[in-house]
Amino acid sequence: MFYQLEEVKKFIKNHLNVRGEIKGLQRTDTYEIPLDAIREVLVNAIVHRDYTNIGRDIKVGIYDDILNVVSPGGFPNSVSEKDILEGRSEIRNRVVARVFKELGYIEQWGSGIKRIKSSCIKHGLKEPSIRETGDFVDVEIFRIDEKVENDGLATENDGLILDYKKIVLNYIEKNKKINTKELKQLLNIKDTKAKSIFKELMNKNLIERKGKGRSTYYVIRKK
Known part of the structure; x- marks a missing residue:
């Protein structure tokens, strides 16, 4: 039982x-x-x-x-x-x-x-x-009434993207950078969702992409 x-x-x-x-x-x-x-x-x-x-x-x-x-x-x-x-x-x-x-x-x-x-x-x-x-x-x-876009990334209205932002920025502050593999492990998410989070944060001018291909990583954008 x-x-x-x-x-x-x-x-x-x-x-x-x-x-x-x-x-x-x-x-x-x-x-x-x-x-x-x-x-x-x-x-x-x-x-x-x-x-x-x-x-x-x-x-x-x-x-x-x-x-x-x-x-x-x-x-x-x-x-x-x-x-x-x-x-x-x-x-x-x-x-x-x-x-x-x-x-x-x-x-x-x-x-x-x-x-x-x-x-x-x-x-x-x-x-x-x-x-x-x-x-x-x-x-x-x-359950929470999630407003989720087609790629599975939560919108700002449901509060989840704010948590993602905090997690990513805190991780970069401690480790200087983050890549897709690290974000997937950190949040237990799939590749497409990790890319969507990075795209959203870049659109907000919070992070920027460095490197190319498998060597791509992200750092905090300098103001």
Whole structure:
């Protein structure tokens, strides 16, 4: 069960946009959906699902606009949707819940939904949708509405190009120059996107190209 939880988290992370920021000698990755909210949604789905629904599994889907987690079993009969959203909780699977709490996956009973919402809102996302749909609980976490050009380079409006600029300039300041291979490794991106970033920064007169062919590299443009 815990192995499956970690594998699903890994799967979700691999399909999310991520921003990198250099702090000192370390690179810090920030995912478009906060990882603590993802973990909380998955833990809630595992702990509160109805295991008597044989043949029904927890479904996780990643789409252009949302992360969707659907778990079998609606809200417990003794609590309403309003109660759930306000933090009231009733434990359906006491043994599973106790194990998760003892291992640190659950901090406080009834706090999961509030943490999911507050984490997403602090991250700049819309408030997640948590609702009962038939005999299922359906959770939707909204992704960032990226405005991406055909070559995959984020525009300035979504804030990503500003991070790219800072990362590239910081790297050049420390290493005097940067080439395509180094940028690809630094940001974990493909060749076409690296070239697009360099082109954008040159158009802004922030960097200039030196050398030719495979010897091409980029330096900070002198004012």
